[in-house]
Amino acid sequence: MAMRLKVEKRVDVPKWLPLATSVGSVVLAFILGGIIFKIVGGEPIKAAKYLFQAVFGSWAVFSDTMVKATPLILIGVACAIAFKMRLWNIGAEGQFYAGAFGASLVVLIPIVPLESTPKFIVIGLMMLFGMIAGAIWGFIPGYLRAKYKVNEIITTLMLNYIIINWNNFWIFDKWSDRGFQMTASFDRVAWLPRLADYAKEFKAFSGVTLHLGVLFGIIAAIIVWWIFKYSRWGYEIKLIGDNPDAAHYAGISISKNIILVMAFSGALAGLAGMSEISGVVHRLQESISPGYGFTGIIVAWLAKLNPFAIIPVSVLFAGLIVAGRELQPAGLSFLLQGIILFMLISSDVFLRYKIHILRTDEEKETT
């Protein structure tokens, strides 16, 4: 029986379809990953069960996954707002490091006497400094783009290396802890509260590493969702993103918005850096990010720039990071990331086209 594919452009996209294709492609990616796992000699079903346990199996491991998801959410949201305007900020990694550096200043200079200042002020200052530092790291490429039309892809990418080495200079030399490539551990006043801190009151929290940063991520997602959906600024961003000439014609200043959006995006990525050092590592050190800044780009893209969708996608990718530690060879987790990305991008075809499968004899009947 001969078959033929008939491809038609879609007139309308049903509301459920984007979600269905996204979920479908993730499932398909896992199946494909499983097949590859089988080929290299593993037992996919068993491994999947084990990995699921390792990622979501108990409160403790799930909290671990959420800790990894926290910077991804913040960076995903940071990227989403820039991408919405078609500003290709791929410097979230650098802005993350800048945020970590800015937040560290509060403790390492120190800006306030740590012994006598209440925790919420120290944390608040760290957030502020982290966001300002990230914003500056976003502002520079934004300003260059707005005033001199310098391509932001190049500048944001290059600035990543600059800030990483700038941090290295301080932790290798000025702030080095007894010659190690890290600063001394921060005073406890500079630590974000963790669930484990309340283990005395609630037994279940003992050893649960989830910290306050995850709330920053969720609040940031809500704020950016509101900006996109209801604010004047969000409208301007969407308009510039869709057609900059039309935005200019409508009286919107494009340069001003490029600078604002880049600085805002940088501030959110900077907050991710702050949350990571204050909530997880508790010191400034080398390689605090396993590439959150770049994974965040993928997260934003897969979530179709929808701030709420960024949260589950971040959890999925955080799960893959955690699973990567359990899986041998470790590269498989990256492979799976790659397959998911590939599937999701190709699933777009179902959003744009309707595909019918026709039996050729059936078609003849209608002719």
Place this chain on the structure above:
Amino acid sequence: MSSTVPAVEMKDIVIRFPGVLANDHVNLTLRKGEIHALLGENGAGKSTLMNALAGLYKPVSGTTEVNGELVDFNSPKDAIAKGIGMVHQHFKLVPTHTVTENILLGMDEPRFFMRLKKYNKKILELEELYGLYVDPEAKIWQLPVGAQQRVEILKILYRGAEILIMDEPTAVLAPQEIDDLMATMRSMAEQGKSIIFISHKLHEVTAVADRVTVLRKGKVTAQGQSTKGLTKRNLAQLMVGRDVVFSVKKEDREAGPVVLTMKDVHAKNNKGLPALRGVSLRIHKGEILGIAGVGGNGQSELAEVITGLRECEGLIEINGEEISNQPPIIAIECGVSHIPEDRTAVGSAPSLSITENAIMKGYCQDPIGNGWSINFAKAGEHARNLKEKYNILAPNVKTPAGKLSGGNLQKLILAREISSAPRLIVAMQPTRGLDVGAIEAVQSLLLEQRQLGTAILLISEELDELLSLSDRISVISDGKIMGTVLAEDADIDEIGMMMTGSSREGSN
């Protein structure tokens, strides 16, 4: 020539799209060596029918014969093999390649070495034959639009096409280029080529076509009528299905105080060359000032300096307030509305909804703009009102603007620009590319605004439109105003002279 067997005979063609019957039992007969116009409003099914003939769509039912032979095309390749070629409205050329390279693209010969010299010569011979002159060694990006179109035609002739389908070939051309194209079409027809000419410009149809087939809403309303003795009015009636008033009625009214003043304005074009060279103009309240001129003589720049989109030297005032060299927002706040030349590239955001496009200029103002936020409930209400009042055809106000047809998109832009109760409307080619029904709607909207006391700067390349709408007409040539005449006693020859650069004697 055996004129008994037609070049193309399409019978009872039915083409269906989801929810639309695009062609409803359409018949079309193309005789050998004739120019056959296919006329209809936007969405009448002209392009669909021709895409079927060119092998891009497959009809649900109906038969097509080419030179008396029954054909069934599965792809454009099949159609080309039968000598049918289509010149698309949007050119498919590689800008950095030469004319010859573009023509050879996709051919089996030459196989490996290009041997461009040999092929340049071959193409020159082809050009000679049809009077389609263009330098074969020129790169596409260096050529004006008219010449690029000639390359497209050469491409098809080179592939041995005997039947040419031209999809709105004049839409992108300047008046002089249109004349050249028509001469080319006639010469091709004389050499025995059969041509189907899709258009919705009535005067072009009567000027160049031998016969005409008219489509309305997918159905044939006139099949292969001879154009001899047909008037524009007859054609419009066949196309729209009712009587169309060509000379819109304009009520007399006293001109009010001056709204726009321009004094000695100079500006450069995108290439940095002088485009406006000392333009001075005045427009009064309730007056339409038409700007006539051959395209590219400073019209775009004129519209852009007034709306703040382009830097300039000199003075531009709205009601005594200086707006020259200010950001566009200043002009908007002073009550300047702008109907831009390019609806899709400048006037709208294609993937945003009708609502979001409708509030583009007024999103900061009460009641839609609300401090930091936008009241989308109010915005949607506003958009629904506009949709209703201006008869914009779309499923709902959430439809992306990019899905609207040209006429409906233009109505949306007009609705937006008019609803802000402007003092001055700068309308740049507001009816370009629209069908008769939409042109009529746009023109009467402009006149209604004039009646309400809005000053209007109407820039158009259609002299008829300028003559029927304007109170006064200024002619622009090479960035200078050559003269201004009252529309009622305007002499077309005189305007034509000024358009080519000769100053009006004793002009003001």
